[in-house]
Amino acid sequence: MDGLTTSETGSHFAHPRTAARRVEGVSDDEDAQLMLAYARGEMRAFETLYSRHRAALYRYLVRQARDTEIANDLFQEVWSRVIVNRVRYEPRAKFRTFLFTLAHNCFIDHCRRLKSRPAGASVDEADAADLLATDDDARPESALERAETTRRYRAALATLPQEQRDVYLLHEESDLSLEEIARVTGVGTETAKSRLRYAVGKLRTALAVEEDVT
Amino acid sequence: MSGRDDEFDDFLARRRKLFRRPEDDVLEPPHEVDRIVLRQAREAIESRTDEREIRGMAWGAPLALAASLLVAFTIILNVGMTKKQQPLAAVTVEQVAQRRDYPPAPQVNIPMAGNPASQAPRADSAAAPPAIADRSAAPLVAENEADRHAPPPPAAPQAAPHRSAGAADAVTAGENASTVIVAGSPPSEAERAVAKGSGSAAWRRDGASWLAEIQRLRAEGKNAEADAEMAEYKRQHKAYAGSPDR
Numbered sequence: 001m002d003g004l005t006t007s008e009t010g011s012h013f014a015h016p017r018t019a020a021r022r023v024e025g026v027s028d029d030e031d032a033q034l035m036l037a038y039a040r041g042e043m044r045a046f047e048t049l050y051s052r053h054r055a056a057l058y059r060y061l062v063r064q065a066r067d068t069e070i071a072n073d074l075f076q077e078v079w080s081r082v083i084v085n086r087v088r089y090e091p092r093a094k095f096r097t098f099l100f101t102l103a104h105n106c107f108i109d110h111c112r113r114l115k116s117r118p119a120g121a122s123v124d125e126a127d128a129a130d131l132l133a134t135d136d137d138a139r140p141e142s143a144l145e146r147a148e149t150t151r152r153y154r155a156a157l158a159t160l161p162q163e164q165r166d167v168y169l170l171h172e173e174s175d176l177s178l179e180e181i182a183r184v185t186g187v188g189t190e191t192a193k194s195r196l197r198y199a200v201g202k203l204r205t206a207l208a209v210e211e212d213v214t
Numbered sequence: 215m216s217g218r219d220d221e222f223d224d225f226l227a228r229r230r231k232l233f234r235r236p237e238d239d240v241l242e243p244p245h246e247v248d249r250i251v252l253r254q255a256r257e258a259i260e261s262r263t264d265e266r267e268i269r270g271m272a273w274g275a276p277l278a279l280a281a282s283l284l285v286a287f288t289i290i291l292n293v294g295m296t297k298k299q300q301p302l303a304a305v306t307v308e309q310v311a312q313r314r315d316y317p318p319a320p321q322v323n324i325p326m327a328g329n330p331a332s333q334a335p336r337a338d339s340a341a342a343p344p345a346i347a348d349r350s351a352a353p354l355v356a357e358n359e360a361d362r363h364a365p366p367p368p369a370a371p372q373a374a375p376h377r378s379a380g381a382a383d384a385v386t387a388g389e390n391a392s393t394v395i396v397a398g399s400p401p402s403e404a405e406r407a408v409a410k411g412s413g414s415a416a417w418r419r420d421g422a423s424w425l426a427e428i429q430r431l432r433a434e435g436k437n438a439e440a441d442a443e444m445a446e447y448k449r450q451h452k453a454y455a456g457s458p459d460r
Contacts, residue, residue: 050251
C-alpha cells in the first residue's frame with residue numbers, strides 16, 4: 001500500500017478495549033459533528049470516527065456472519081455506505097445508531113444474497129477470545145479452559161434464531177439502548193426486548209447444560 | 215423465574231454483564247481493511263472536490279457560450295441597423311431639383327402700421343384662399359419623360375405661385391427661398407405658360423440659355439412671358455436677384 005500515510009495503516013488505532021472505554025465517554029453529538037465535518041471534507045474527522053467504532057462494528061459483523069472473510073467484506077461495505085451517505089447524513093439520531101443500522105441492513109442483504117446459511121457454520125478461530133463471564137471468573141483459568149468456554153459460547157450463539165442473535169449482538173457490541181435496537185432492526189421496542197430476553201435465556205441454558213455435561 | 219428476570223433487568227441496565235470479553239480481546243479488523251476503508255474515504259472527498267470543480271466548469275462553459283452568442287448577435291444587429299440608416303447615394307443636381315410638395319401652412323397677415331391698405335381685408339384674398347407655394351411649386355427640371363407628362367398633383371393648383379400685380383404687395387418681407395405667401399387672383403397666362411413649360415424647357419437648365427430665351431421673348435414682343443421667365447429666373451437664381459447691380 002504505497003502512498004499511504006501512517007494514519008492509514010491502522011497502527012494509530014487504540015486497543016479495542018481502550019477504544020471501547022473511550023467510546024462510552026464520547027458524546028454522540030461529537031460523533032455527529034465528526035461526521036458532518038467529514039462531509040465537509042475533513043479527513044481527520046473520519047479517521048477519528050473510524051477509530052472509535054471500527055472494533056465494535058467488526059465484532060458485530062464477525063459474530064453475525066461467523067466468517068471473517070464475509071465480515072471483512074461486510075465491514076468495508078458498511079463504511080462504504082457511510083462514505084457515500086456522508087452528504088445526506090443528518091444527525092437525527094446517534095451516529096452509532098446510524099452506523100449499526102447500516103451494518104444490520106448490510107448483513108440482511110448478505111443473507112438475502114445467500115438465501116440461507118446453514119446453522120452452526122464454521123466459526124473463525126481468530127476471534128476466539130470471548131469468554132463467558134461466570135460467577136467464578138475470579139478463578140484462574142487455563143488457556144485451554146478459556147478456549148473451551150469460548151467455543152461453547154459461540155456454539156450457543158450460533159443456535160440462536162437470526163432475529164434473537166441480531167438483537168443480542170447489537171446490545172452487546174453497539175451499546176445501543178433497546179429503543180435504538182428496535183429502530184435499527186425495524187421492530188417495536190417490546191419485540192426487541194422479548195427477542196433479547198429469549199436470546200439471553202437460551203445462551204444461559206445452553207452454556208449451563210454444556211457445563212453440566214462436561 | 216423472578217431471579218432470572220432480575221438478572222435480565224440488570225443485564226439490560228448494564229449493571230451486570232452476563233458475558234464479558236477478556237482484556238486481551240484482539241478481535242478487530244485487519245490493517246489491510248483499515249487501509250482500504252481510509253483510502254476510500256479520502257478518495258471520496260477528493261473526488262468530491264474534483265466534482266465541484268468540474269461542475270463549476272460545466273456550468274460556466276454554457277454561460278460563456280451564451281454570453282459570446284449574445285455579444286455576437288448584438289454586434290451583428292448593430293451593424294445591420296447602421297447600414298440601414300446610411301444615405302442611399304450622393305445627392306445629385308437632379309435630386310435637388312426634384313419637385314417636392316410641402317404641406318400648406320396657415321396664412322399669416324401681419325398688419326403693417328405704415329400701410330393702411332395692408333390692414334384692410336382684401337376682397338380678392340377673401341375670395342381666393344391663401345395658398346402656399348414653395349420655390350419648386352413649379353418644377354424646374356423634369357427628371358424624365360414620365361415626370362414631364364405626369365398629371366400635376368392635387369395640391370399643385372393651390373401651390374402654384376400667384377404673381378399678379380395686385381398680389382405683389384402680399385408677399386411678406388420675410389419671404390424666403392422656400393416659402394412664399396401669395397394671395398390673389400389665379401395666375402396669368404404667361405405665368406401658367408412658364409409653369410407649364412418650366413418642367414420641360416431644356417434651356418432652363420442653363421442660366422445663359424435661360425437668359426437668351428428671355429431676350430428672345432422680349433425681342434419677339436412677348437414681354438409678359440419674358441417678365442415671367444425673368445421672375446422665375448430670379449427666383450431660381452437668388453444670387454442673381456440679390457446682387458447689388460440688379
